[in-house]
Amino acid sequence: MKLRFIEIKMKKRGEKPTFMLSVIIRLLSLAMGLGVVAALFLLQGVNPLLLYFNIFRVAFFTQYGLAETLSRMIPLLCIGIGLSVPFRAKIDNIGAEGQFLVGAIAAAGVAFSFPDLPAVLLIPLMFAAGFALGALWAIPVAIFRVMGKFKGADVVLSFLMVFPAYLLIVYLVNGPWKDPEGWGFTQSPLFPVNSQIWQLPGTRIHLTILLVLALTFLIHYYLVRTKEGIPETKLGYEINVVGENPEAGAAAGINFLKIALITMIISGGMAGLAGVGEVAGNLLRLRPEISTGLGFTGIVVAWLGGLNPLGIILSSLFFAGLLAGGVEIQMAGLPVTVIDLFNGSILFFVLLAEFFMRFKIEWRILK
Amino acid sequence: MVTVLKMQNICKSFVGEGGGEIRANDNITFTLKRGEVHALLGENGAGKSTLVMNLCREPDSGTVILNGEKVELHSPRDALKHGIGIAYQDLSRTLVERHTIAENILSLATGFLLSPSAIEEAIREALVEYDLGELDPQMSIWKLSGGEKQRVEILKALITNPDILILDEPTSMQTPLEVERLFSLIETLKAQGKSVVIITHHLGEAIRISNRITVLRGGKVVDTLDEVRVEAMKKEPEKGARELAQLMVGREVLYDLERKGLQEGPIVLATQDLRVNNDMGVQVVNSVSFKVRGNQILGIAGVAGNGQRELVESIVHWREATGGNIHLHGEVITNKPIKEIRDRGVSFVPENRKKALILNMSVRANLMISYYADTPGLFVDREAMIKKTDGLIKRFSIETPSPLAPVRSLSGGNRQKVVVARELSRQPPKGEQLLLIAENPTFGLDVATTQFVRQELLKMRTAGAAVLLVSSDLTEIMTLSDMIAVMYKGKIIGVLDASSATRESVGLLMGGVVGETSNVGEDELIEA
Incomplete structure (x- = not known):
């Protein structure tokens, strides 16, 4: 037989x-x-068909739902676009969640330290701090990805670094930044008025959306888009080379550590920006449960979008719709x-x- | 003597990276008699390993007859069941690095109940029985040296007590003493009536150990030397080695290339007692010193696997030099960053095309990898790159539907043209000569492309570049070089002036036979 x-x-x-x-x-x-x-x-x-239909209907065809979808899209797009950059260079950053959380911490820190600064100064300062702290949180991942003995530890490390970020928030909102009128809730006081990002009246769509769209465009234009097969910048070209064949990249003299650091700084920084936008534009308080897994969803957003900024806009819209239509899931x-x-x-x-x-x-x- | 194994009309082809077909075994017939040691000789890519692998997977066509019966062997396990033990060459694929020796050998055990302690006991017994030296069965593979790993692989093949033992380059990482032990083991097995196939490219070893020798070249059998001829060779090993070397490298019919006499330029590259390890951590370049001048081609001849790859890779720092020095234009560049070395005017056409090309990227993206960083700033000079790459495609007549077609879609020859075009067109810093390192640059190419590449190398020489040509193709070395250095077991065992060198004298050195002719050259080379 x-x-x-x-x-x-x-x-x-x-x-x-x-x-x-x-x-x-x-x-x-x-x-x-x-x-x-x-x-x-x-x-x-x-009935899944009915449920899917309802999610879709609520998320995109009701006024409240559409506003909520766009509001949810802001952090997802920001994280997803950022993640696509190291992903293109075959560097796995699955710790965007942690980078998002420290971005939120940075925003709160700046907001509580300088409550009297005018908004035009304070809000950019918060974004800068969020980007910096998010990037800082991501740098060890790059080092672990590249440095001899640690190869391959980047996945584990980037994931594990989520937890210190989370616990840091828990500590802060129970300690130094505890809301005195919080009735025992673990949360910070409301952000000072000057630090609150302007929202479209009646919705939770905040101005961060413009920043995110601008960054999406910049990354598309300078790193991804090719004309005659050639990207705009050397960095864009090097990311492609390293992502397709790291050995050939190294053989041609491209410094992998440099690429890993830059891409991780972009990625961590953008997750940090998303954290700033989320607390200063949407929740207006720091709480341990601010993220609800946005950083992890961002990974799916980036891959579903084919690591291409234009695709990621669509995939982030899709997942934002799922989140916004989530009420229907509860109704079921x-x-x-x-x-x-x-x-x-x-x-x-x-x-x-x-x-x-x-x-x-x-x-x-x-x- | 009875024939125990006959492989008849074996054909096996692979699809090359370019989609082209590589006929690794082209209608090979091979017989093995009871109680004989049969050596398979040939250069890298001649099809030796492919041939024996047909004993544990189906060939495209052809039959395997074992003890007079036709058998189909689908897997290594089938081979074992039929009493064929194989020690493979690529240890990274046959030994599990993180497992212990015992655990690796456990994979051969039959039955449902596995007992590690019984296996360990069996290993200890076998080590004594076969005199394979000290090995701790509980030691993890990754902690072992290359030679020890090879002994584990041999043990793995032996422990099932097979009738036919196949050893694929079993001595490449062993010390001379261990080689002696292995050879006496082979003698013992032979006396017990077992049959051994040994694959090697060390001519002396082949003559010493075997009863018959089959030489392969380009996937075909060139000749099978019977007992009488091998016996005759044993009496005159030098003459035998020469004969075998000629069979192995063959003679290609090529048009003559024009080589002008040129005044030698200044010294561009010099190495001093250079020492380099291979991937297994074994030192395979042992104190090599040589120099290459402008307007000169130094050919490094040698059978593949004698340290040539490690030597050239250490010059561009693809590999760490563990000792000695490399001077470029008189300055030490040992283990400097790759980019720094390349920017000083070093071009490299490696044999390892996986590291030279990015198959999924376009021809243009592959060509510009050596040029995109020439302009300062963060941006790529797009216009210049389009002009440059289009120019290269035209000048080197790379056949591609468009500059934007991925290199993967190109044929093997055109892929190599991409590498050659890119590396040969680089400009050295002002006032200095380019150093071009070419490692088997025509390996696997058709005649026309081969000719083209060789002509381009000569053009570089005329233009003033210093060329270091590593090739296991004797014809290539003889037609292109000004000086010929022969590498054998990690050493340069002889240096000849190309004008006085003959195929014979070089072939002899390639086989490790040092004659009187070579000494003069070596002294001359080290003195400077």
Whole structure:
């Protein structure tokens, strides 16, 4: 008896998949992720199609929902765009959550220290501090990624650095920045008026959205976009080289540590900016649970967007919609943490899609 | 004697990186008799390892006949079941670095219940029985030296007590003493009626140990030397080595290249007692000193694997030099950052194309990697790069549908042209000569591209560059070099002036046979 009756071969694709094909592969992976979650909904006795429809309707076709979607999009886009930069250089930063949290801490620190500065000075100062602290939180990851003995520890390290950031907030809001009128809630007092970022009246869409869109454009223009196959900057070119073949990059004399540091500073800094925007523009207080996993969702946002700024705008909109439409999930009688299910299963299939971008499967039946 | 193993009309091809087909085994027929040691000789890429690998995976076509019966061997386990023990060459793929010796050998055990202590006991017994020296079964593989790892691999092949033992370059990392031990072990096995296939490219070893020798070149059998001829060689090993070297490297039909006589330029590169380790941490370049001048091609001949790769890689600091010095234009550049070395006018055409090319990126992006940083500032000078890369594609007639096509879509020859175009067009700093290091620059190329690359190397020489050419292709060395240095086991064992060198004299040195002709050159080289 012959056991082997089928032959399956993985083959490297000769050419990169076309733009259309890559979009189709990603959309399929998204659909599969939603499919898996739908199966879980069914097990809970919830009609997934109806639920998806309601989430979609609330998130994009109600005034309140759309405003909420755009408000949720601000941190997701900021984190996702930032993450795409090291991801393109094959550096894994899964600690955006921690970088986001320290950004929020920096914002609170500046706001409470200089409450009397005029807003035009205070708010930029908060963003600068948030960027700096976020970047600082990310730098060890770059070092661990590159330095001899630690190779590969970057994933673990970037993840572990989330927890000190979180515990630092817990400490601060229970200690030095405890709200005296907080009735025992673990939170800081309301941010001083001068430090509050202007919101579109009646919504929670704050001005940070302009900053984020500007940064998205800058990263697209200077690092990603190519004309005649050549990016605008040397850094953009080097990131591509290192991401495609780090050995060849090193052989040509590109300093990997430099690339790792710069990309991680951009990534950590942008997560920090997102943290500033979130506390100063939306929540107006520091609390331990400010993030609700935005930093992790940002990873999925970046990959689903194909690490391309324009794609990331769309994917961040999609996930923001899921978050905003999340009320519908609760209405259906499911816990709101179901959102994490979406994150996980979609990331799983999106990463699988990356595999299909590089390889194709061929099979034949053996005679 | 009875034939125990016959491999008949074996063909095995691989799809090369360019989509082109590489015929690694082209209709090879090979027989192994009971109680004989049969050496497989050939250069890198000749198809030796591919041939024996066909005993643990299916070839594209051809049959394997074991003890008169046709068998199909799908996996290493099948090979074991049929009494074939194989010690593979690529240890990084056969030994699990993080596991202990015992755990590695445990993978061969049959049955459901595995007993580490029983395995350890069996290993200790086998070590004594086969006289393989001291090895602690509980030691992790990564802690072992290259030679020890090789002994573990040999032990792995032996411990199942196979009738046929296949050793793929078992001596490349062993000390002379260990080689002696291994050879006496092989003698013992032979006396027990077992059959051994040994793959090597050390000619002397092959003559000493084997009853018959099969020489492969380019995936085909060049010749199988029977017992009578090998016996004759044993009496005159030098003459035998010469004969084998000729069979191995062969003679290619090429048009003559024009080589003008040139005045030698100043010394560009000089090394002094250079010592370098290979990936396994074994020192494979042992105190090498030489110098290359402008308008000169120094050819480093030698059978692949004698330290040439490590030597050139240490010059551009792809690899750490562990001792000695490298001088460029009189200044020490040992272990300086790669960029600094390259900016001083060093070009490198490596054999390792994986490190030279980024397959997923465009031809243009690959060409500009040596030029994009020429202008100061943060921005790429796009206009200049387009002009430069389009110019290179035209001048070197790289066949690509567009400058933006990924290198992956190019044929092997055109990929090499990309590397050659990029590296040969770099400008040295004003007033200095370019140093061009070419490591097997025509390996795997068709005749036309080979000719083209060689002509370009000669043009560089005329233009004043100092060229260090490493090649295991004797024809290439003979037609291009002004001086020929021969590397053997990590040392330069002879230096010849190209005008007086013959294929024979170089071939002999490549086989490790030091004659009188070589001494003069070596002295001359070290003195400066």
